[in-house]
Amino acid sequence: MQLSRTEIYLDGRWVRPDGTEQIPVENPVTEEIIAEVPAGTTTDVDRAVTAARAAFDGWAGTGPADRADALERLHDALASRAGALAETISLELGTPQKFATRVQVGLPLTVLKSYVDLARQPTPVETIGNSLVLREPVGVVGAITPWNYPLQQVIAKLAPALTAGCTVVLKPSELTPLVAYQLFDAIEEADLPPGVVNLVTGTGPVVGEALAGHPDVDMVSFTGSTAVGRRISHLAADRIARVTLELGGKSANIILDDADLATAVRAGIANCFINSGQTCTAWTRMLVHRSRYAEALELAADIAAGYQLGDPFEPATRLGPLVSAAQRDRVRGHVERGLADGGRLVTGGPDAPIPERGYFVAPTIIADVSPDSVLAQEEVFGPVLSVMAFDDADQAVAIANNSRYGLAGAVFAGDDERALAVARRIRTGSVEINGGPFNPLAPFGGYKQSGIGRELGVHGLTEFTQLKAVQLRTTRLGESQR
Structure with a gap:
C-alpha cells in the first residue's frame, strides 16, 4: 500500500505542487515517520480554486440523477477500499481496527449513500403566492477538515456539496492526510468531471488561510477548534462569504x-x-x-x-x-x-x-x-x-x-x-x-461557540444551497415550471 505521495489533485489530474517541501506523517503508536505528503502553497490553492470555478457551471447544470450516479460510483469505489482505508486510519491516527472499520470507514460510507438516496428523490416545488422558490448551489466550497475523523469529516462536507451542485477544494489535516489520498484515488476511479473536486494538502497557516480568504471561494466549511473557526470566520467575513463551522464541545x-x-x-x-x-x-x-x-x-x-x-x-x-x-x-x-x-x-x-x-x-x-x-x-x-x-x-x-x-x-x-x-x-x-443511537440523517451541529450551521441529511444539504425567488405573473404553478 502506497503511503507517501508527491502530488496534489487538480482539475481531474494528479499534478506536481508549486513547491517542493514535504510534510512528514507520523505513526502515533511507533513514533516513526511513515510517509510524506506535499506542503501546498498559496499558488496551489489558486490553481485549485480556478479549476473548481471553471467546473462549477457544468456541475451545477448536471441533473440530480446524474449527480446521484456519480456519487454512487464514488461510494462503490470507496467501499471496495474499505479494508485499506481502515488500515491507513489506524496507521496515521492510531485508531483500533474494530472502530476504524465500523465507524471511521463505515459511517462515511453510510453518509455518502444517504446523499445518493437524497439526490434521487424528486425535488419538491415550493411556492409562496405568485413566487416560485428555488434552491441553487452556493458555488465553490473550501472544505477544511480535522484529523480526528479524517474520512468522515470529509464526506460530511463533500457529499452534500456535490449533491447540491457545488464544486470543492479540500484541505485535509496535515496530521492525517493519507486517507484523503485514498479518497481521491476513488474519486478518480469514479470518473467525476475534472475540477469538481480538488485536493491541496498543507498546513493551516498557509493552505487553510489561503483557502478561507480566497476571493473566488463562495463558502468555507470548517471542522476543528473554536479558535481556528473564529479566524476562518474573520477571513470569510472580509468578503461576505458564507461559513459553516463545526467546532468544539464540552458535552x-x-x-x-x-x-x-x-x-x-x-x-x-x-x-x-x-x-x-x-x-x-x-x-x-x-x-x-x-x-x-x-x-x-x-x-x-x-x-x-x-x-x-x-x-x-x-x-x-x-x-x-x-x-x-x-x-x-x-x-x-x-x-x-x-x-x-x-x-x-x-x-x-x-x-x-x-x-x-x-x-x-x-x-x-x-x-x-x-x-x-x-x-x-x-x-x-x-x-x-x-x-x-x-x-x-x-x-x-x-x-x-x-x-x-x-x-x-x-x-x-x-x-x-x-x-x-x-x-x-x-x-x-x-x-x-436513555441511549438513543446516533442518527446520521439527523442535523448535526452546535449552539454557542460550538459552531454555525448543520451537517448530515437534508439539513446538511441545504447549507450548500442559496434561495432564489422567481416572481411569476400567475399563482397557478405546475410541474412544467420546476
Whole structure:
C-alpha cells in the first residue's frame, strides 16, 4: 500500500505542487515517520480554486440523477477500499481496527449513500403566492477538515456539496492526510468531471488561510477548534462569504436519580473514551444525582479498567494513542491542572502505567470537579472524564448549560418523558436520551461557540444551497415550471 505521495489533485489530474517541501506523517503508536505528503502553497490553492470555478457551471447544470450516479460510483469505489482505508486510519491516527472499520470507514460510507438516496428523490416545488422558490448551489466550497475523523469529516462536507451542485477544494489535516489520498484515488476511479473536486494538502497557516480568504471561494466549511473557526470566520467575513463551522464541545451526560445507573455510566464512559477521547461530541462531563454519586464512581472505575491501551492492530486494544506528542502533552496538562484545582483522582492519571512507546494517555476519571474549573470548561480531547454531583434537575441543567459550548449531550432517567423534559432545557445541538443511537440523517451541529450551521441529511444539504425567488405573473404553478 502506497503511503507517501508527491502530488496534489487538480482539475481531474494528479499534478506536481508549486513547491517542493514535504510534510512528514507520523505513526502515533511507533513514533516513526511513515510517509510524506506535499506542503501546498498559496499558488496551489489558486490553481485549485480556478479549476473548481471553471467546473462549477457544468456541475451545477448536471441533473440530480446524474449527480446521484456519480456519487454512487464514488461510494462503490470507496467501499471496495474499505479494508485499506481502515488500515491507513489506524496507521496515521492510531485508531483500533474494530472502530476504524465500523465507524471511521463505515459511517462515511453510510453518509455518502444517504446523499445518493437524497439526490434521487424528486425535488419538491415550493411556492409562496405568485413566487416560485428555488434552491441553487452556493458555488465553490473550501472544505477544511480535522484529523480526528479524517474520512468522515470529509464526506460530511463533500457529499452534500456535490449533491447540491457545488464544486470543492479540500484541505485535509496535515496530521492525517493519507486517507484523503485514498479518497481521491476513488474519486478518480469514479470518473467525476475534472475540477469538481480538488485536493491541496498543507498546513493551516498557509493552505487553510489561503483557502478561507480566497476571493473566488463562495463558502468555507470548517471542522476543528473554536479558535481556528473564529479566524476562518474573520477571513470569510472580509468578503461576505458564507461559513459553516463545526467546532468544539464540552458535552454533559446527566444521570438522574431514577436512571438505570449501570447502563448510564457504561454508555457515558464509552462515549467519553470513543476514539481515545478525540471526539468533539464526547460526553466529557458526567453529572450524577448526589444519591447515586458514590455508586456511579465505583462503577466508572470498574468499567474504565476494561479499556486496554495498545497497538490498534491488536484485537484486545480498546484505546489507541493520541494523535501526536503535542496532543498527549496537552491532555496530560489538563489532567494535572484538574487535580491541582481540587479534583479527586478515581482512576488513571499521570502516573498510571502506559505502553513505553506511543503517545498514550491512560483512561482517566476525576471526581469532585468544580463546574467552573478549567477541566470542566475547556475541551480536553483525550480519554478524561470529569464527574460532578447535583441535587436536582434544575441544578443539573444549570451545570450542563454552564459552558461556552453546546454541541451534544445526554440524559438518562427512569422514563423517556422525564429525560426528554430535561433534554429540551439543555442548550446544545443534539441530545441522546436513555441511549438513543446516533442518527446520521439527523442535523448535526452546535449552539454557542460550538459552531454555525448543520451537517448530515437534508439539513446538511441545504447549507450548500442559496434561495432564489422567481416572481411569476400567475399563482397557478405546475410541474412544467420546476
